[in-house]
Amino acid sequence: MNPCERWPRLWLGVFPTPLHRVRRLRDDASLLLKRDDLTGFGLAGNKARPLEFLMADAIAHGCDIVVTGGAPTSNFAGACAHASAVAGLDCEVLVADGPASTVPIRLARACGAAVRATGGDRALIEDAIAKRVIDLELEGRHPYPVPRGGATPVGALGFASAAFEVHAQLEDQGVDPTRATIVLPVGSGASLAGFIAGSAAMDLAWRVVGVSVSRPAPQMASHVLALAAACSALMGSRPATSGAFTIVDRTGDVLTEERADDMGAARFMRESEGILLDPHYGIPTFEVAWTMTATAEQPVVLWQTGGIPAAVESLDAGNEHERRVLTPSGSM
């Protein structure tokens, strides 16, 4: 039984999201797409999963206002404001580099959230959230702090549950889950942490690969492991070990020749599979997953997490680059 089902949950998305083979990319491709771009909750993509648990937890604790933050481009920040509105809670979004009129910030404002520019370093957002929570308590409010990306043990339950979901889908499709390689993008680490916690709860040793786009692999690995352990403690299940996942480091490759090549991959996915890849998470994760189809145990499951605002923003840049041909050897 999925232990996450014992936890309060405010349904926001439509689950399970589809799991299907790529259709036109390559005839023999053993690449499966897990379509969290289709969670059905606004522009939230994969972020609908942690938010279902976080919103229910806020309500269960009698909170009346959610305080979160992030970069102006943070999908999570916009989705958190959206979810708060649906949950009947006020919301404040603290933005490091504000003021900005990105899609996530516009969504947050449209959902009635107060958007505050904190100035300074993005890494200090957690401190700014903690300070704002104290101020709100002094005002007699009951704030619910949500760190960037929803990376709390409760938030991680979203992807712990997703591990159960995709396991059942693979079995339904006649695929042996123990032979699968799951490839996920990693920003805050909430998704990967939850996923390995859920995998450990099932006692399932499939191969899990995180593609880290913001923090170096060793730092991210210890963060993910600690968060996963806290999530396992909530579920009352055994914790994941460091051998349960690997992290591929894709940090710091912005505006390089390689990135220009990535845009070709984005165009290819758009025009063959009909999928919009965002440059921060979707493109590097696709590239890693695609390369793995040549070497890994089959199938490779690419977690397509959404990122539609950034995908749309990058459309013009993508047009400048040639379409690249994906060869049967798996290289691009």
Ligand SMILES: Cc1ncc(COP(=O)(O)O)c(C=O)c1O
């Ligand atoms: C589109 C998209 N994919 C993946 C991620 C990474 O998820 P996580 O923060 O849980 O590591 C994010 C995080 O913001 C995201 O917006």
